[in-house]
Amino acid sequence: MNNKRWNLIVTILVFLFIFAIRIPHINNSPCEQGDFWRQSDTESIARNFLEDKFNIFYPQFNYDGKKPNYVQLEFQITTFLIALLYKVFGYHYYLARLVPITFFMGSSIYLYLIVKRYYGNPVAWYAIIAYAIMPINIYYTRAIMPESAALFFFIGAFYYFTKWYDNEKLSTLFISAIFTCLSISQKTPTIFIGLAMIFLLIKKYRFRFLLKWELWIFALISLLPNIIYIQWSRSIAEFDYVTNIGLLHIVPKSLKAFLDIESYKFAGGEIAAAISPGLIVPIIAGLIDSKWTKDYPIIFWTAAMLLEVIAVVAVIKLKYYFIFTTPIAAIWAGKNLGKLGNGRRIIFSVLMGLSVLAIWNYKGCKSFFVEKDNILKQAEVIRMYTEQDDLVVIGTVEPTLLNQSRRSGWRANIKYYKEIPTGAEKEIHYLVEKGAKYFSPLGGYIYGDDGSYRKYLDDNFEKLGEGDYFIYKLR
Incomplete structure (x- = not known):
């Protein structure tokens, strides 16, 4: 040769x-173990181009708030x-x-x-x-x-x-x-x-x-x-x-x-x-x-x-x-x-x-390469009980639950935005006024919670789902 x-x-x-x-x-x-936050954000932007505004100059996230969220x-x-x-x-x-x-x-x-x-x-x-x-x-x-x-x-x-x-x-x-x-x-x-x-x-x-x-x-x-x-x-x-x-x-x-x-x-x-x-x-x-x-x-x-x-x-x-x-x-x-x-x-x-x-x-x-099954299962629960236009609050600082469930909403208890009051009751009341209908923890987990946030939700709102995979109906 x-x-x-x-x-x-x-x-x-x-x-x-x-x-x-x-x-x-x-x-x-x-939802892979390696950088699932960044990957889910990127993929959600592609979906939002297709479903909301097919314009390369208008990328948008599914958080924090209702769309559009450029x-x-x-x-x-x-x-x-x-x-x-x-x-x-x-x-x-x-x-x-x-x-x-x-x-x-x-x-x-x-x-x-x-x-x-x-x-x-x-x-x-x-x-x-x-x-x-x-x-x-x-x-x-x-x-x-x-x-x-x-x-x-x-x-x-x-x-x-x-x-x-x-x-x-x-x-x-x-x-x-x-x-x-x-x-x-x-x-x-x-x-x-x-x-x-x-x-x-x-x-x-x-x-x-x-x-x-x-x-x-x-x-x-x-x-x-x-x-x-x-x-x-x-x-x-x-x-x-x-x-x-x-x-x-x-x-x-x-x-x-x-x-x-x-x-x-x-x-x-x-x-x-x-x-x-x-x-x-x-x-x-x-x-x-x-x-x-x-x-x-x-x-x-x-x-x-x-x-x-x-x-x-x-x-x-x-x-x-x-x-x-x-x-x-x-x-x-x-x-x-x-x-x-x-x-x-x-x-x-x-x-x-x-x-x-x-x-x-x-x-x-x-x-x-291992997929995070808990996120995938929880996202399925969100899709099961909510409509596509429903606004959802999630209990994780990473927004993957919103991206994977193809919903928009907020991340709870992150204490980042000055206009959102802190404390479970005040924050939930504020988000409900803004249109939030459901709250989704992840396996019962809520970011930064000392137990009081979860207790407030348990005492005041209906649960939808079974076992560790459930959401709260806020209204």
């Missing part, structure tokens, strides 16, 4: 493998695509999961092209398999969340920028600008890719790059639509829990994070868990063995994302934000494994070794 056909066959098999390991549990509900979030590419699939094929969870899976496959293609360009095969094969089998990617790149879309645009932005860096074709630069814009629109921390781009520009042009008009157009395309969208979504938002979350919770603490040793300990531990212990050695070895003259684009990318880890992820402490370190980690792992040789037997052995590691990492993620 000639080398060209061999390379094509191996490449196809590698991508089929990457896709195949994302098929198990593809029809799971959003919210300031990322630009809703993933949810809108899910809504389109729901519209054509009906409500099926596997359709919702196919959207992030498809985006991840696209991101793998861009990563493959980057690595192949700098290091060739088999390094590119090793890198994209390492990328695909990292525990954080095994789970989150098929979760009903925007992370896969962000990865697709994020890696694509760097791919097109480095192409322009070499050939200086304006079309390539402006494609990179569009990808950069869309990347930021999905996850604001991906803006750190801009640092890697600036580092590259300084290396090539010194500070003369500031005189290049095309780069100012690049910045305008990358940033202005996002600024406009942020202001627009803020103007329509009726739900303020996530409004300006970056400015309020991240930026003020970022500078302090660089001086706090705990930030580095947290980041180190979480990165190790995200990429898996089995890949740490080749990643570190690849970094140590890096050569400035050949590896500087990847070194710049690495530096930019490590800054993002401390400035953003170590502050907000949402583990899935570590996902943006996985492409560069995969490149260093692949580069190191590539030193084992180019012989077909060696390539086959390394690919088999990575496959075994994939199985090991998959088993480590097993608990994340």
Whole structure:
């Protein structure tokens, strides 16, 4: 078999493998142990597009209050695509999961092209398999969340920028600008890719790059639509829990994070868990063995994302934000494994070794795929006793019960909104006046309750349901 056909066959098999390991549990509900709150929110936005307002600029939650309940979030590419699939094929969870899976496959293609360009095969094969089998990617790149879309645009932005860096074709630069814009629109921390781009520009042009008009157009395309969208979504938002979350919770603490040793300990531990212990050695070895003259684009990318880890992820402490370190980690792992040789037997052995590691990492993620049966059962009870337009109060701080039961309403006893009085009697009276008809605890649980809230409900309202799965009729 000639080398060209061999390379094509191996490449196809590698991508089929990457896709195949994302098929198990593809029809799971959003109520998985891993980030069920975020997944159920995302899926509910897609449903609300279809059922309430089919407009990508008007995402809405099912809480806190009656609809419409528009919210300031990322630009809703993933949810809108899910809504389109729901519209054509009906409500099926596997359709919702196919959207992030498809985006991840696209991101793998861009990563493959980057690595192949700098290091060739088999390094590119090793890198994209390492990328695909990292525990954080095994789970989150098929979760009903925007992370896969962000990865697709994020890696694509760097791919097109480095192409322009070499050939200086304006079309390539402006494609990179569009990808950069869309990347930021999905996850604001991906803006750190801009640092890697600036580092590259300084290396090539010194500070003369500031005189290049095309780069100012690049910045305008990358940033202005996002600024406009942020202001627009803020103007329509009726739900303020996530409004300006970056400015309020991240930026003020970022500078302090660089001086706090705990930030580095947290980041180190979480990165190790995200990429898996089995890949740490080749990643570190690849970094140590890096050569400035050949590896500087990847070194710049690495530096930019490590800054993002401390400035953003170590502050907000949402583990899935570590996902943006996985492409560069995969490149260093692949580069190191590539030193084992180019012989077909060696390539086959390394690919088999990575496959075994994939199985090991998959088993480590097993608990994340487990669905929360108590939420699913309670949601069934809510649907059984309520109509679709009935407003429901739930006893959990996470809104998954509302999302899964396809109802709107409030979360009880969270003491977040100033206009809602505290205390069971006052809060229930207020919510009933606002239209609430039912109250749903979860297995009798009510968030922050010392027993008095549950007692007030037991003493004053009728129960509907049996055993641990019941709701209160408020009127």
